[in-house]
Amino acid sequence: MIQSLLLLIVMAAAAHAEWKVGAAKVKITPDEPIWLAGYGNRNRPHEGVLQDIFIKAAAFRDESGSTAVITTSDLVGLDKPTLEIVSRRVREKYGIPRERLLFNYSHNHSCPVTGEVLKLYYPLNEQQRGAVERYTRKLYDWYVDVIGKAVEALAPATVEFEQGLAGIAVNRRRSRPGGRKLPGPVDQDVPVLTARSEGKVRAILFGYSCHATALSGYQVNGDYPGYAQEELEKRYPDAIALFVMGCGGDANPLPRKMGVTDDEAVDLARMYGKILATAARQVVEGKMSPVAGPLRVAYGEARVPFQKAPTREQLVERGRTMTGPAKRYNEFLIKELDTNGKLMDHYPYPVQVFEFGDSLRMIGLTGENVVDYCLRFKQQYGWERTWVAGYNNELLSYIPSLRVLKEGGYEGTEGIPEYGLPAPYGWGVEEVIAERVEDLVRSLKP
Numbered sequence: 001m002i003q004s005l006l007l008l009i010v011m012a013a014a015a016h017a018e019w020k021v022g023a024a025k026v027k028i029t030p031d032e033p034i035w036l037a038g039y040g041n042r043n044r045p046h047e048g049v050l051q052d053i054f055i056k057a058a059a060f061r062d063e064s065g066s067t068a069v070i071t072t073s074d075l076v077g078l079d080k081p082t083l084e085i086v087s088r089r090v091r092e093k094y095g096i097p098r099e100r101l102l103f104n105y106s107h108n109h110s111c112p113v114t115g116e117v118l119k120l121y122y123p124l125n126e127q128q129r130g131a132v133e134r135y136t137r138k139l140y141d142w143y144v145d146v147i148g149k150a151v152e153a154l155a156p157a158t159v160e161f162e163q164g165l166a167g168i169a170v171n172r173r174r175s176r177p178g179g180r181k182l183p184g185p186v187d188q189d190v191p192v193l194t195a196r197s198e199g200k201v202r203a204i205l206f207g208y209s210c211h212a213t214a215l216s217g218y219q220v221n222g223d224y225p226g227y228a229q230e231e232l233e234k235r236y237p238d239a240i241a242l243f244v245m246g247c248g249g250d251a252n253p254l255p256r257k258m259g260v261t262d263d264e265a266v267d268l269a270r271m272y273g274k275i276l277a278t279a280a281r282q283v284v285e286g287k288m289s290p291v292a293g294p295l296r297v298a299y300g301e302a303r304v305p306f307q308k309a310p311t312r313e314q315l316v317e318r319g320r321t322m323t324g325p326a327k328r329y330n331e332f333l334i335k336e337l338d339t340n341g342k343l344m345d346h347y348p349y350p351v352q353v354f355e356f357g358d359s360l361r362m363i364g365l366t367g368e369n370v371v372d373y374c375l376r377f378k379q380q381y382g383w384e385r386t387w388v389a390g391y392n393n394e395l396l397s398y399i400p401s402l403r404v405l406k407e408g409g410y411e412g413t414e415g416i417p418e419y420g421l422p423a424p425y426g427w428g429v430e431e432v433i434a435e436r437v438e439d440l441v442r443s444l445k446p
């Protein structure tokens, strides 16, 4: 009896000693006037800073010495060139391959425009484009720096996971084709992963599935995820708090905007941040489940089909009634068709899986996943040990589920032209992605 108890204690100690974790952050607040991202109706560069914005990184190294890094940011999204440039430099400098890097963004709508993210969305003049180019070059350095700092900070830590709850996200698709309907589903889980050492919390990764669109003005800020992170870092001064966006494609923090003054909007954003931080804090202070290694990762691409692309005549025809971003993208498609003779018939869609032993499976999807992806994978793989993060890699478009695609509406079909894609996704979109996730999960079975 005593012997087995001793053995248990030794095993517990071993399980806790196997991780090294390091976290870091770098400020990315712009220092010159620059266009803010996410909305197509802004008409001038930013004016002032309400809150600093950041890129953050958390590095995890298991007993075998293999390292993976989760990066988060107060950005609306990323583009392929940024991902390629940063990944290459990180591989050269730190020896970490692309599949071991997760690039999540909060989809914040009060951050600068970068690179080619929604490149035709904004009516930029040459000078304004210059500011975006200068900022984007700095962005590459910031990403490489923050990943390097997290790796340098690697130190023994215990890792734990648990899910909390917060009621901020509202399904925004009540008005959709066919008229007003009952509100749709949301995912209000707050997954939390902590790293602690010497009795202190060192890193808090916490997630939520909801657009970062409480604010829409001209001041730089991190929206509700920014306020939530600020609140947690105030509460845990030795920790870096990293917000991981989930499947918030069809959710907004509500109420917002309509009938709300600018000051009231800021109050709401702060309040949503406080609610989310409180939910995360309840998890951090409560009983969490220990997370053991090893850390295994897999990266693959799903071949996501598009519906039949329009002909040149159809593009010209539909362009007649278009305005703003959709019109600019439509002209871009016509040019592409004239140059290449065809438009894309599928998208090579990145999918990632990070397995923390058998304690936690993090599924990383690409673009603006609607809520069904979170709910589906948590149902399929067990919600208590599954974390589904949408909004990684390039911000290619909304990613509707089959349900949302059939319903149509903004996230299903109507929003697609704004992203410069030739046609809505094919009926296979959800299944093709789910199959690829399952392939990766199986490939990681020990």
Ligand SMILES: [Zn+2]
Pocket: 107, 211, 249, 368
């Ligand atoms: Zn969005």
